[in-house]
Amino acid sequence: MTNDRRVLVHQNKQALAGSVxxxxxxxxxxVLQEQDEAHVVLTxxxxxxAVLAAINESAARDTIDWSRVNFWWGDERWLPRADPERNELQARAALLDHIDVPRANIHAFGASDDPAETGTDPLEAAAARYTAELLAHAPEGAQYPRLDVTFLGVGPDGHVASLFPHRAGIREREASVITVRDSPKPPADRLSLTRPVLNSSDRVWLVLAGSDKASAxxxxxxxxxxxxxxxxxxKGRHRTMFFVDSDAAAQVPENLIAPA
Structure with a gap:
């Protein structure tokens, strides 16, 4: 399958979330008809x-054998486990707590209040643990699982996951997981997958809404x-999709817009 980039424009955020x-x-x-399990990266x-909540509300939700789906995250804020700003907690409330997915299939990043390892930097230790978890689920000879769908948001500055403009993270080629300190967007400390991991996904779906995203x-x-x-x-291995609302699409070339 050849890779391409497509932009699907929706009338508003609600329509966007439902369509995705x-x-x-x-x-x-x-995917589950073709292989034993799936790996999905959440944002x-x-x-x-809103997309996760729409999945939860869909009448088709329980047609999926969620016991065969693994969930990962593109990045996470370095906050206590129960902090409502953590991506993990928001995803659990929107979808994961409502489906029959085994606990072992939910691969959350570490939290700032996890038990500390003596003599180590907690943030670096959390990055090392996530790196090891990715490796444990990787095919032989690989550093991370075969990712089927990776969801990403896009910030007004064009950042994805916690890979920010003009920072070393976007240029990282070797590591699977990086620590982010002094982030331009609070909180200052974060964990993030790197570009090689994100780009290893069969399908990358970038989902964004609002006029503040149009320029990026x-x-x-x-x-x-x-x-x-x-x-x-x-860029995903097979396909890269931008799912956007009409406000975010204001500066998209007409030739890249596909019918929604």
Whole structure:
């Protein structure tokens, strides 16, 4: 299958979330017909969580054998486990707590109040643990699982996961997981998958809404450098989809817009 980038424009955020949810459920049916298990990377943000809530509300939700789906995260805020700002907690409330997915299939990043390892930097230790967990679920010879769908949001500055413009993280080529300190977006400390992991996904789905995202999306699609606009450096192995609302699509070239 050849890789391509497509932009699907929806009337508003609600329509966007519902459409992505329906497409995801259909995709999971297809994936689980072809292989024993699936690996999905989740994102935070208001639109990413709205998609999870729409999946939960769908009549087709329970057509999926969730015991065969593994969930990972693209990044996480370094906060206490029960902090409502954690991507994990928001995803659990929106979807994961409502489906029959085994606890072992939910691969959450570490939290700032997890038991500390003596003599180690807690944030670095959490990055090492997530790296090891990815490796444990990887095919022989690989560093991370075969990812079927990776959800990503895009910030107004073009960042994805916690890979920010003009920071070393977007240029990382070796590590699977990085620590982020002094983030330009609070909280200051974070954990993030790297670009090689994100780009290893069969399908990357970038989901964004709002006029404040229009410039970043337009630049990403116009060929900006990944250092300037990290979203420009993200491309799935088979397909890269931008699911956007009409406000976010204001600067998208007409030739890239596909029927929703």
């Amino acid at each position: 949810a329906a497409r995801f459920l259909t995709n999971m049916v297809d 935070g943000g208001s639109v990413g969580i 999306l337009g630049l990403a699609l116009a060929g900006a450098s990944r250092d300037e606009v990290p979203a420009a450096g993200i």
